[in-house]
Amino acid sequence: QLATVRGSAVPSPYGGKVRQIQIDLDPQAMQSKGISPDDVSTALKNQNLILSAGTEKIGTFEYNIKINDSPEAFQKLNDLPIKKINGAIIFIRDVAHVRDGFPPQIxxxxxxxxxxxxxxxxxxxxxxxxxxxxxxxxxxxxxxxxxxxxxxxxxxGDQSIFVKAALAGVVREGLIAIVLTSVMILLFLGSWRSTIIISLSIPLSLLSAVILLSISGNSLNVMTLGGLALAVGMLVDNATVVIENINYHLEQGKQVRVAIIDAAKQIIQPAFVSTLCFCIVFVPMFSLTGVPRYLFVPMAEAVVFGMLASFILSQTFVPMMANKFLRVHTAHHALPEEGHEAVHVKRSQLRLILHFFSTFQQQFERKFAAFREGYRSFLILVLTNPKKFTWGFTAFVLISCIGLYPMLGRNFFPTVDSxxxxxxxxxxxxxxxxxxxxxxxxxxxxxxxxxxxxxxxxxxxxxxxxxxxxxxxxxxxxxxxxxxxxxxxxxxxxxxxxxxxxxxxxxxxxxxxxxxxxxxxxxDITSQILNFGAPAPIDIQVNGPNKFENLAFIKKIEKQTREVPGIADVRLQQATNYPQFNIDIDRVQANNFGLTEADVTNSLVATLAGTSQVAPTFWLNPSNGVSYPIVIQMPQYRINSLADLENIPITAPNSKGLQVLGGLGSITRTQSDSVISHYNIKPAFDIYASTQGRDLGSVAKDIQTIIDQNKKDLPRGASVILRGQVPIMENSYMGLSLGLIASIVLIYFLIVINFESWLDPFVIITALPAALAGIVWILFTTYTTLSVPALTGAIMCMGVATANSILVVSFARERLQELKHPVQAALEAGVTRFRPVLMTAAAMVIGMIPMALGLGDGGEQNAPLGRAVIGGLLFATFATLLFVPAVFSLVHRNDRFDEVEQTWDDESHDPV
The missing domain is CATH 3.30.70.1430 (Multidrug efflux transporter AcrB pore domain)
Known part of the structure; x- marks a missing residue:
């Protein structure tokens, strides 16, 4: 009945006892009667049959013909005759006992x-x-x-408990991210109207992404929900930039509709380019193969669908709601009075709350203005000495990446605590x-x-x-x-x-x-999948034509492997010392007694293993219509010594009396292989191992060193290779690393096409190396090893880091056309875009924090991804606000303008 559940596969049960009709042989009785196990097996095969004899037509009826070929009660099997010896018929009951039983449990x-x-x-x-x-x-x-x-x-065992907890954890992370992001936006903008507009765009973007996921054949699982939770901080990016730009134009004294149109025109191209940059970084992920593809491609699709939906909503839904809710000025309007006393009390409480928030927000604005002024002063200092700053920052980024990367360690995937x-x-x-x-x-x-x-x-x-x-x-x-x-x-x-x-x-x-x-x-199911059916993440395999030389070589490797730091559970899978008795039959002597090797083997099989494999017979239970196997076998307690083995009776139809096994040959004790493994036809041996307290990449590197050092002693025609997770991890790292490079190249060419320039796109992507340095630093400080999720986060961070840089450079290009002074344009771009850059970066970071903490069930799997994005975004934001303006001023310093050069730090050009 369990097999009827849709989508289930039900193997045979483990353990238990399977019903069968057991014929227990009595060795003493067989010897006294001159009967061998093979005689009993032959008699059962000839005397117990389940066959239809056919039908006969007599008169107007057709009759079924049934013969008593099989007894209706299994106890009647005791009455089956075996053979006639010295004029006496020997029945099964004389040398065995029939019972309703089960085979020996294995x-x-x-x-x-x-x-x-x-x-x-x-x-x-x-x-x-x-x-x-x-x-x-x-x-x-x-x-x-x-x-x-x-x-x-x-x-x-119930995987649904873990799956439900993981799903609930992902949803909880997403909800926390939405709340934190909304609070942050409210704090920065100081407008509950703007906050509501942005907050409403988040669930609409998520709903659109879910619909697109369903259309594309994906389901809601830990990875797709993780992608949506991951995207929460990014979904507010487009809406935040649009709302902030609308507010900027409203502060210039424009009417709401005019401010919305001007803001939308100014922001649509850089917002579209930044959205495309964010989405295009996921293109290389579709080239992944194996388990990483099935895990991360659905996540990438969820994020891309959400981002595309957020851009469309930011250009349609957000302006529409802004036209309805936003006002020309930010002053609070007095609430109309009503006569009802309860309403008056509630409105008084509301005024008190609004007054508290207004006071808090005003204090935040004053401190933020002071912080922005400090940033402006520091940016002026940077732009005064752009070469020193750019070289110093570049050196810091390179030293961080080159110096810290070897210290991170490498794992395929984080371990999940299930x-x-x-x-x-x-x-x-x-x-x-x-x-x-x-x-x-x-x-x-x-x-x-x-x-x-x-x-x-x-x-x-x-x-x-x-x-x-x-x-x-x-x-x-x-x-x-x-x-x-x-x-x-x-x-x-x-x-x-x-x-x-x-x-x-x-x-x-x-x-x-x-x-x-x-x-x-x-x-846990994730680790089992990543091991691809192997019982351990590390598999050292030796295969070659000479089994004995292979065994000697792999034992040498095993001894050295046990000394590798951080390795655990080292064992040789194939055991070669299984205890065994070798029976050497003297065929000439057996032939003198009228016996063959087949006669001896049949009696041994019937005695020790049972006849179910070599001579299967069945008893049909008439009460339920089920056929049960009948097995002849000697009970294990009756043959528990070497003497019992030697006394097994052997006969044949043409033999000269009953013989015993010990009189037909010799029995010696030896050892044999418990299991024989092959790889590409050749005999193979495997060393399985795990890691503890050290990353898989470092352990694998030490093992590979041991393999390389011993290859000179490798048997002829043999090969030794490191299997398990290691080669798959290396291939995944290679694919993701190439994907990281490809994402940067794709971003650059996409911006080149939209900006119709080679230099300014280069200025934009100069923030990306800083993002890599941030990823390395945060992984190092949080004791997080490099893994496939972390590399996926690095690829994702390339798109995130590009978005703000595009906004700064795009505004700097506009100001450059007006001011004809690159340094002044860089200064105004940095100061003007300071608030939206911090807002979007803070929204993304806050949105990633729940995932980066990895607190829920299964959260460990995606925690490196969230941490990588946070670290990369923090450093990329710093680079966007300081390094990018400095590089912009250097790139355009030799541009020729007709206008007279102006004083770049003149207060009249301060956009604030």
């Missing part, structure tokens, strides 16, 4: 110590994870109605599953001692190999035998850092259980 599952059956529901196709989980939850009550009362169904831990445990190779289960009891008790009960929710053990090969194909834990198992630990909702518990258990579990191997596997 997979044990426990939930908090209780024997259980584990069913995993996987996502298949484009159906929402939340829909699949909700559909499963809806079916469970119906299932419980049909189950025995003693059987309980518990949810031990509240889950998965530990792969490997006991001594060949340990029987019963002993492994006892070991897991002790390990589970030890874990409960190290993790407080109020922090722990459930512990699920999955020991041994699954019965189904389908489950093995879905598994990524590296289980290879009965000595292996996984422990899934789920923490409570208000738990402390999962990574802290991982570090603690990594230290104590090997100490408490010497000789047992422990490896912490990726528990």
């Amino acid at each position: 997979n044990v599952v426990r939930n908090d110590g209780r024997r259980s059956v584990l069913m995993t529901i996987l996502k298949n196709g484009a159906t929402s994870t939340l829909d699949i989980i909700q559909g499963t939850k809806d079916i469970i009550p119906k299932l419980e109605e049909t189950l025995p009362k003693s059987l309980h169904v518990d949810l031990v 509240g889950d831990m998965k530990i792969h445990v490997r006991a001594q190779v060949g340990t029987r599953i019963e002993e492994t289960a006892k070991l897991f009891n002790l390990i589970e008790d030890d874990i409960r001692r190290h993790i407080p009960s109020d922090q722990l929710d459930t512990i699920v053990d999955n020991i041994g190999l699954s019965v189904s090969g389908i489950n093995t194909s879905y598994s990524n834990t590296g289980t290879i035998g009965p000595q292996d198992g996984d422990i899934l630990i789920h923490l409570n909702e208000n738990h402390t850092s999962t990574s802290a518990y991982v570090k603690h258990l990594r230290e104590f579990l090997p100490r408490d259980f010497p000789g047992v191997s422990f490896a912490f596997l990726p528990a």
Whole structure:
């Protein structure tokens, strides 16, 4: 029934006992009767059949013909004859016992110590994870109605909890960003009317983006919602610039409609260019491949759709609302009096609130005016010595980028704290599953001692190999035998850092259980996807034609790899010391007794492995119509010594009496491979490892050094390569780095086309290196490693950093045409655009703060992106207000004008 949930894939259950009709052989009885396991198997195959005999037409009717080819009660299988020996018929009941049973368990599952059956529901196709989980939850009550009362169904893992929490966190970040951005705009503009207009444009832009996402086939998920939350601070950019420019023209004494038209004309081209610059930086991201593409392309689409919608609204909705709400002057109009006393009291309270805000805003304006005057004085100082400042600032940017970059470290993606831990445990190779289960009891008790009960929710053990090969194909834990198992630990909702518990258990579990191997596997879905089915982010693989030389070489690599700082959970996946008995049959002697190798093998298989694979037979239960397999096998407790193995009876139809296995050959103890792996046909060995306390890039670099140093000893025809996340990370870094360069080039040529100039676009993009320096600095100061999200934020920052620079240079070009003096034009551009530049930059920074903090569930994934944008924007804003005007004055210093040169710092030209 679970498989009927739309979009779900349900592998076979883990653990439990599968019903089958078991025929337990009695070795003593078989020897006394002269019967071998192969004789019982042959008799069952010949005496138990499920076949239709056909029909017969007699008269006007057609009759079904049914023969007693299979007994209606499985107990009747005891009465099937095997063979006749010395005139006596031997029945199955004479040498075996038929029972309703199950095969020996090779997979044990426990939930908090209780024997259980584990069913995993996987996502298949484009159906929402939340829909699949909700559909499963809806079916469970119906299932419980049909189950025995003693059987309980518990949810031990629910991805929807994490997904819902992550979605709620993203929405919360977006709402906080909207509120903070609105408060900031109100503080800067001092007009609640302007603030309402800008604030209304935010949800309209988001709604437009959601509609476009739906049309383009995207869904609302953590990444698309993250893109929308990320865009909140940027969506106010166009609207803020338009409103601020309208207010600027209103202060010049113009009428509202005239001010709106003049402001729109003045701002539409630079606003359009800046919006295009912001959107065009995402074009290279569409060239990404693999997991990064599926994660970040939807995010890029969400941001681009939101920005395009915000530009259209800023040129249509915002002017329309400004015409309706804005006034020629900013003085507060008296509220009309009303006779009602309650209304009078409310209006008095409103006046008090407005008076408080007006006083606060006036104080802010005075301090801001003083701050702007300080900026003007400093800009004059910069423009007085532009070469010194530009060279000094350029040196600072280069030193920051070159000096700090190697210290950042590199990871593929940040680790997400999902509240889950998965530990792969490997006991001594060949340990029987019963002993492994006892070991897991002790390990589970030890874990409960190290993790407080109020922090722990459930512990699920999955020991041994699954019965189904389908489950093995879905598994990524590296289980290879009965000595292996996984422990899934789920923490409570208000738990402390999962990574802290991982570090603690990594230290104590090997100490408490010497000789047992422990490896912490990726528990969250993001890390599992990024590992591409491998149980660890680092995979050192050696493959070649000579298996033994490969093994010796990789053991040498393993020993050196364990010494790499920051590496953890180093283990060789393929075990080569599985205990084994070799049985060497003397074919000549066996032939003298009338036996062949096939006769010996068939008896051994029937005794040890059961006949389900080599001679499958079934019993049809007439009460429910279900066919159950019948398996002949000797109970494991009856063959638990080497002597029991040697005494297995062997016969054949033409044999000269019953023989035992020990009389037909020799048995020796040896070792074998527990699993055999191949890569491109060649035998392969893998070393799996993780990192702790150090970035993946640095650890991978040290491992690559070890590989390079040992390549001279590599066996002939063999190859050694570093796999796992590392090569995918390198490819992603290369793609994003090229995308970063491409975004700068695209921005430059786009501005060249719109400005019809080569120099001024160069002036605009001089702010971008400062943005890179800011990204490096903020990652360094917040102890954030470089990652794919951080590089995505860097690409995004290129568009954000360009927007303000375009506004400054565009205004400077206009003033240059009027004043004919580059220094004066640069000064006026900086001072005039000081407020809108700070407003838009502050809006973007404040909008990014909730994401940069990464406080919600799954917030760690996008936190580097938010931090990169904040750091880049802070430095780019500084460069826009100081470095860009200085470069503009230097670039245009040799321009020739017909007018007489003016005094550039004359107060008459002060635009403020």
